[in-house]
Amino acid sequence: MEQNSPLYNLFVRLRRRRFLLGVEDYFALKRAMRLGFGWSSRETLRNLCCLLWAKSNSERELLKSLFDQLGLPDWDLSRDISLAKPTTESENKDLSGSEEPAQEGSNVQGLDIDEQVPATLPKRGLPPIDLEGIRLPSKSFVFVPHFPLTSRDVAQRWRYVRESELSGPLEEVDIKATIALRCRQGLPGPIVLRPRKRKTSHLLLLVDQQGSMAPFHKFVEIVWDTIKRSARSGDVAVYYFHDVPVEGADDRILASVGGQPFPVLDDVLDQIAPLDSGYVYEDRELLSPIPLPEVLQTIGKGANVVFLSDAGAARRHYDLQRLLDTVAFIKVLRNYNQRCVWLNPLPVSSWSGTTAEQIARYVSMFALDSHGLQRATTVLLGKRRPVENSL
């Protein structure tokens, strides 16, 4: 029975699209309909579903188009709305003013649901909803991007990446300090106050743009945008770069490793000098450059650094120069004593044989999915995850 109900079908489809819905929510809709909501027209039924099942504007739009796909016939009882909702009769009494307020009176109304149920059914009946003759239009699609992570997933995982910081006006009693003061003075002195604890996360997000990252722009944007919005303004800075933020590391040292088919940097690692003379960009079009040292000085001090980049894995490239430049830049970050993670939109299986595989030996690199994000947050919180060589 239930399987055939169009609303149940809608419910199942929404769940498949990762709406936050449980059985309770389906019953909530049925209860609401039993109370008389959503009967007067197709539109109101659709709105009722939106009220109960959608939790954001984009979800609402999606629900609306999926609802339209159900192909329910149109009906309009708005002229008979007072019949469809008998609660209105009791309401007029409450609102007309002469009566006492409802909360004052006893709980006569509203408690005994069973008694109300027959009354809430529309008296003239509904037009029959015959689903047999209905064919879904063959060319109607709802295209919604399905990313490995939704904005909600990111917000949920990322909320742990915060540290307590005392800031703002003095509001709370600092019990320890107060006791310490009294012990020192030997008599009741003033109470020591401290500001409230706030959670902050100072973060520098470096986002690889264009080129091989172009297919991931939308996906990556969800990630950095959510991270940015979940923090207080000013705590998170987003800058863009292309391939590598710095270029021009001294490649003469590569001469000694150049002869191998897959040269690695192991032998010359110590000789690579930290390099920060590059530019990152304020805008996604990479038009307004800012010198990297400037960014690191102002934002980077004490902040964590997160890279969002495929590190060459998308094109399945192995680029020694890119590896060298990246290592030189990471050495700079180590000097600033920052924790640093690399989020790669490509899965781990695609890294092998590319620059990404080599970079992952020096920085904690994770695939940009739910599990990877969770592990990245633990690294940012200070849990060491051994990399082969932390430079």
Added chain:
Amino acid sequence: MSRHEIDTSVSLLREAYDNLPTKQEIDVVEVAANGHSRVVKQIVEKEPYEPDSDLVDAVNLSIALGRPLLLQGEPGCGKTRLAYAVAYALKLPIEEGYVKSTSRGQDLLYSYDAVNRLYDVQLGASGPRDKNNNPRCQQIENYIMLGPLGRAIARGDLRNERPQRSVVLIDEIDKADFDFPNDLLLELDRLEFRVAEAPEIRFKAGARSDLRPIVIVTHNEESELPAAFLRRCIFHYLEFPASEIQLKQILELHHPNNEKLSQRAIAVILRLRELKLQKKPGLSELIDWVGYMAAMNTPVEELLTLPYADILLKNHSDQLAARQELNRE
């Protein structure tokens, strides 16, 4: 998530709201942390409000199912004002919880003034005394202040001589920390709380469905809310009124007898909203704009020069773009 008893004792009616007087006296039950309550009379003014039928449905559904109503929408489209209108229509007291970036969930329930109590203890016998001439500092409830949600829950407690329902507004919930909504899950669900510093102080409003506070939460989309919290809410998105007629009705409510001015202003604002602006003028800006022009007796013909544009557009480049568009005629 517990399922609540259904409550159909009250609901909002659009037509009935229009007919309400512009002022009314309501009884408000005031409850203190020690459980004492008294009834005070309060005169409240009517909130000019023109909800569309979807919004009315949303409010009624949230009352019936006992779930908080989560309102989203452009700034200035009347999210906050709705709570006042609902309170006025149902003759209920309103409790306002304005969320700040430092707010914690507990602030909405109660706050404990430990600092003053400590000072009072230090004063000893010469410290302040209560009605029975006992030192105030002996009783912890003298230092516990109920917050907006706490007051609403205490007001609906059956131990009161006259329990009363309230409307609770939690404004701009996304301004607070991500954990803020999560910390309130239990209290919003069961509508009861206990003071951690004095466990004997506790209140419960969920006992009778018609005393359940009506909770309205507004959200500016600045950040994502936790899933557990979202699941418990009824969600409604307030759109900018789609039709001219609706806008006209709204303006008529706020500034009656200005038909000509309103009509032109609506035409201008609808055109401006089609432009690609950084911040589109919203409803509250329109109402302010028309109100000011009416007060200044601005001639209707001047509207195309966009007088007092600072009310409408909060950005210099937006103002330039708007002027350019209006001058094209």
